[in-house]
Amino acid sequence: MLRIAVPNKGSLSEPASAMLHEAGYRQRKDRRELVLVDAENEVEFFFLRPRDIAVYVGSGKLDIGITGRDLLLDSGSPAEEIMQLGFAGSTFRYATRPGTAKDVTEFGGMTVATSFSGLVTQHLADNGVDASVVHLDGAVETAIQLGVAEIIADVVETGTTLRNAGLEIIGEPILKSEAVVIRGTGAPDDDPKVRQFLRRMQGVLVARRYVMMDYDIRVEHVEKAVALTPGLESPTVSPLHHEGWVAVRSMVPSKEAQRIMDELYDLGARAILTTGIHACRL
Numbered sequence: 001m002l003r004i005a006v007p008n009k010g011s012l013s014e015p016a017s018a019m020l021h022e023a024g025y026r027q028r029k030d031r032r033e034l035v036l037v038d039a040e041n042e043v044e045f046f047f048l049r050p051r052d053i054a055v056y057v058g059s060g061k062l063d064i065g066i067t068g069r070d071l072l073l074d075s076g077s078p079a080e081e082i083m084q085l086g087f088a089g090s091t092f093r094y095a096t097r098p099g100t101a102k103d104v105t106e107f108g109g110m111t112v113a114t115s116f117s118g119l120v121t122q123h124l125a126d127n128g129v130d131a132s133v134v135h136l137d138g139a140v141e142t143a144i145q146l147g148v149a150e151i152i153a154d155v156v157e158t159g160t161t162l163r164n165a166g167l168e169i170i171g172e173p174i175l176k177s178e179a180v181v182i183r184g185t186g187a188p189d190d191d192p193k194v195r196q197f198l199r200r201m202q203g204v205l206v207a208r209r210y211v212m213m214d215y216d217i218r219v220e221h222v223e224k225a226v227a228l229t230p231g232l233e234s235p236t237v238s239p240l241h242h243e244g245w246v247a248v249r250s251m252v253p254s255k256e257a258q259r260i261m262d263e264l265y266d267l268g269a270r271a272i273l274t275t276g277i278h279a280c281r282l
């Protein structure tokens with residue numbers, strides 16, 4: 001059985017379970033369930049605190065896990081990122097009250113409050129800055145108001161939380177994060193169960209990012225049309241009963257589908273349809 005760690009709480013939990021469900025795995029119905037066996041797929045899921053996942057996977061007790069890149073790097077665990085999952089995107093940044101400091105080089109003698117003290121301690125050391133780090137569990141924005149620190153380092157998605165606390169982002173992002181699949185370093189590259197799991201997750205990403213596009217077009221315009229819809233490999237072009245016309249079928253990125261449909265229409269394509277992709281293996 002493949003043993004997989006899944007976040008049991010927080011921002012990563014629901015999207016991770018939704019993605020696993022789309023990939024055909026059983027997921028828990030009760031949030032208090034901590035272990036779930038999916039016998040049909042020969043997988044055992046362990047629902048763990050997102051922060052602990054890199055520790056379990058790095059120790060080799062679990063084969064793979066889903067966590068945030070920021071949590072993986074903060075843990076210092078010997079686990080490695082093997083796939084990006086495209087959700088829980090954020091940056092990790094310093095912020096402070098206007099006028100306190102411009103960037104990390106000016107933090108000498110100050111205190112930085114954060115829930116990611118491993119990451120911040122490393123970043124300060126990399127920049128040769130002698131500042132103190134205070135570890136807090138969450139809601140770190142308030143640490144400045146309460147005089148615990150002059151600077152905070154935290155996850156930023158929209159920036160609303162910082163703005164509401166009267167703080168401004170300073171310097172370059174410490175890192176860009178998203179949900180990732182991790183495995184222990186030294187685990188074999190070619191484990192067929194892990195490969196199958198990654199293929200399924202990749203299938204979900206493709207199904208989410210692409211739509212299938214079908215259209216009819218006159219033969220003389222087909223080269224220009226397929227240049228707009230090259231597909232992942234190559235589009236399927238089939239003859240139509242109506243002479244001089246062909247039908248084209250190709251995968252296109254969903255974000256660009258409307259623009260491509262407009263351009264195809266202008267080229268003379270008709271009966272342009274898009275349909276969602278439910279699942280796929282590339």
Ligand SMILES: Nc1ncnc2c1ncn2[C@@H]1O[C@H](COP(=O)(O)OP(=O)(O)OP(=O)(O)O)[C@@H](O)[C@H]1O
Pocket residue numbers: 009010011012050051067068069070071088089090138155156157177178
């Ligand atoms: N607002 C957000 N947008 C995107 N990702 C986020 C956001 N907040 C946290 N994350 C990501 O979620 C992970 C942190 O998960 P964790 O469950 O520990 O914290 P949380 O989602 O803030 O939940 P909690 O309520 O327990 O603090 C990190 O990878 C982080 O980058």
Ligand SMILES: O=P(O)(O)OC[C@H]1O[C@H](OP(=O)(O)OP(=O)(O)O)[C@H](O)[C@@H]1O
Pocket residue numbers: 137138139140154155156157158159160161162
């Ligand atoms: O840039 P934004 O869109 O505002 O999102 C970022 C905020 O979201 C998370 O907080 P969360 O609500 O999880 O609270 P926490 O600080 O207690 O973890 C994170 O810690 C930031 O505070």
Ligand SMILES: [Mg+2]
Pocket residue numbers: 138
């Ligand atoms: Mg949080």
